Amino acid sequence: MAVNTPNETLCGSASIHKNKVLAAIKAEPPSESLLELSELFxxxxxxxxxxxxxxxxxxxxxxxxxxxxxxxxQSAVSHQLAMLRAARLVRTRRDGKTVYYSLADSHVRAILLVGLEHVEEKRGLA
Amino acid sequence: MAVNTPNETLCGSASIHKNKVLAAIKAEPPSESLLELSELFxxxxxxxxxxxxxxxxxxxxxxxxxxxxxxxxQSAVSHQLAMLRAARLVRTRRDGKTVYYSLADSHVRAILLVGLEHVEEKRGLA
DNA sequence: TATTCATATGTATGTATATTCATTTATGAG
DNA sequence: CTCATAAATGAATATACATACATATGAATA
Incomplete structure (x- = not known):
């Protein structure tokens, strides 16, 4: 059983690039945003x-x-839709008994597209 | 126990929008791409x-x-880096004992940015 | 060779997530 | 009001995943 805390087990401080580390920490988005972003993805x-x-x-x-x-x-679809609703990625419109779904905004398509681009590109040079 | 398969338990065919359904199916990216895309995200x-x-x-x-x-x-970081490497999102460069990591291509930043945009925008109208 | 340090990998465990079945709510028709 | 149907929700289970801990590899060096 190791007694030292994980965080203190750093490689010799000689090989650390202090300024770059500090710059990276400074440029980091707030942890709130990071959390929301991770949930979005x-x-x-x-x-x-x-x-x-x-x-x-x-x-x-x-x-x-x-x-x-x-x-x-129906249940599986409805559960997924509930998640998409919670993430505000879709909008609903009710007409009688029927509920219609559509994309909430253009970012959704944008994210899909840039992701697909990446995937297609990587496939080429696999 | 219900005998009918889930797929056949559709709402009365009157309320189904056949043409839109077929269009959606036709426009769907290949399941390969969808799988890779989901893994990317x-x-x-x-x-x-x-x-x-x-x-x-x-x-x-x-x-x-x-x-x-x-x-x-170190272990946690190394695991995460392994995943990023497997997804080809980062590149490595070795210098002596030290391994340097950098982003693999510009798509990575693009995805981050469009995601952050979405998150920041949603925060406004929460 | 033996030792130390940077990094990687294997395993085990708790947590999270998807799916199914059963039930419930909401709407419309008779 | 009662019945039928669309959609949503809840509970239970089974699978996937992240992490921590331990161990392994590999390079530098004494």
Whole structure:
């Protein structure tokens, strides 16, 4: 059992680049933002949700449409939609018994697109 | 127990929007891409990794620098770096015993920036 | 060779997340 | 009001994941 705390086990201070470390710490976004950002990306980190967002970037759709697009159960789709709602990535509109979903804003598509670009590019030089 | 398969339990076909559903299915990226994309975003879905990427977007840093920036154990940092390497988001350069990390390409910063934009904007109208 | 230091990897455990089934709420029709 | 249907929610389980701890590799050096 190690007694020393993990944080103090630094490599010899000779090889640390103090100024760069300080600059990096200074430039760091506030931890609030980092947390929100990580949660945002977490929502994007599931193929099912990506499919929903992709579908909604084509057109507004109701829950049972999405059920059909994803070939998933109503409950599963609804749970994913709840998460997307919580993350404010989608908007809802009710018409009678039917609830229609659409993308909340243009950032959603932007994030999808820049991510896809990266993936497609990396595929080339794999 | 219900006998019907989940997929067939659709809302009355009257309320389904066949053409939109088909369009959404047609426009869907290949499942390969969706999977890679979800894995890409998963890498971004941790505050620690975001901090590493943020730090590296300032300047190239070695592992023990990052240890200091994050106030994390060497093991934790090394694990996160392994994940970032696997996702090809960072590049390494060895100089003697020291391994220097830097961002792999400009997409990484782009994704960070558009995500941060979204987060900052949402904060305004919360 | 033996030792030390920087980094990497393996394993085990708690936590988080997705899915399913069952139930509940909301809306519209008869 | 009662019944049927769309969507949402809750509880339970099974899987995935992050982390901590221990150990391993590999280079420099004494």
């Amino acid at each position: 977490k929502v994007f980190s599931d193929p099912g949700r990506l499919r929903i967002l992709s579908a909604l970037s084509e057109s507004e759709l109701c829950v049972c449409d999405l059920q059909e697009v994803l070939s998933a159960s | 998963k890498v971004f879905s941790d505050p620690g990794r975001l901090r590493i990427l943020s730090a590296l977007s300032e300047s190239e840093l070695c592992v023990c620098d990052l240890q200091e920036v994050l106030s994390a154990s």
